Amino acid sequence: MSKFSTLIFISGLSFLLIVITAQLPIAHPPMLIGQYIIDHAVQDTGVTNIVTSVVLAYRGLDTLGELAILFTAASGVGLLLSNKLNTKLQPSTKTVRLSNSNFIIEHALNLLFPLLLVVGFYVIFHGHLTPGGGFQGGVIIASAFFLNILAKPYKSSDSEIESTHNNLTIIESLSGVTFIAIGLYALISGHDFLEPFLSHGQLGSLWSAGTLPFLYIAVGLKVGAELSSLLITLYDIDSEELTD
Template sequence: MKKLLAAFLLGFIGYYLYTAFAGVPFGENKMEVGKDYLETTVPKTGAVNTVTSIVVNYRGFDTLGEVTVLFLAATGLGAILFGMKGKPEDKHREPSSILTTGAKALFPIIVLLGAYIFIHGHLTPGGGFQGGTIIATGVLILILGIKSFHANHALLSVMESLAGITFVVAGILGLAFGKNFLENILPLGTPGQVLSAGIIPIIYIAVGFKVGAELAGVLDTLMSTTRGEE
């Protein structure tokens, strides 16, 4: 009876959502703001990928806030789990030699792929967050595949701090040249080239390194809590 009532309620809500959204013309070029962005993005910012130019150029301050939120989450997790070890009876099985060899062979390829994604952020889909996540996945395969692997936390925090400083300095330089915070100060170049779109590649490289270092640190901290003393 209860399940029947829930199904009935879901059908009711679904029907009214359908009738509400059936008349909305999705995907048509009728919205004024979207049309304006699509027309003026390439001459104004020099980036071919409109999504990237909106995320980094028009709303760059928002991206800085997102990176800060991720940094706070990683720091809080490290503070809670600091020094926590697994129980000694948690025996760990070693990975097979095929997995170890595969992890060592695939790690450089995955890191190269992540670097490709965030360097070409203004040309192809993707950007700093996606590239950083792919680099963290590369660290994950090392953790899974190599016996008693531990990431170098000092190196990770230095990388993360340098990337964050680069982002903020790129914003302050806009103020120093008499413009707004995070406004473009570099020449735009030809749209479609790698070295174009002004400040976007620099910010995306910084975001990529920062996100990759943070997520790798999170994974290593979490993984060290399930491993017993060896």
């Protein structure tokens, strides 16, 4: 009976969606804000990638809220899955790590790791010129560091993981503070919060678009640090699970 009602609900919902979609102006959207931004973004902010100007300049507060949501999710994962309490109660239960990975993976990783870092930082630094930016580059950097842990599991002991966590926390807090400080400096010097304020420079060069590259670097470091700490926490196997 419940499956039957589910089927009715699903078919009704799909009919509703199809009817709504048929009334949309397909391929001719009402460009009210969009046309204004396309017309004025280059003069206002000096970027060539207009999506970046929306993310960081026109809707910069949105990005700050988004970073807050990501931070909440990462700290929630840390709260749920951290085994700091367990290790404090029963120390040195976790000396046995996973088995060694093989030779080929390890050396391929040594080759791949600097390349991944270069790609990640390239994507972050050119966020205002080409597709890409802090979010994508941060994720690439996080996956580079996490591949390191995946390929060499036996080298990471408890103390190393703890020091890595501390470093990540420092990077994350510093980049978050940088983001807000740039916004507050704009507020103090007479602009709106998070409004880009340095000179625009030559259109299309790396040093252009005012403060937007710095904001994107802060976003990239914050996203990278948050996601790598999240991945490390998820990957870290409890002593409880090892006994099973």
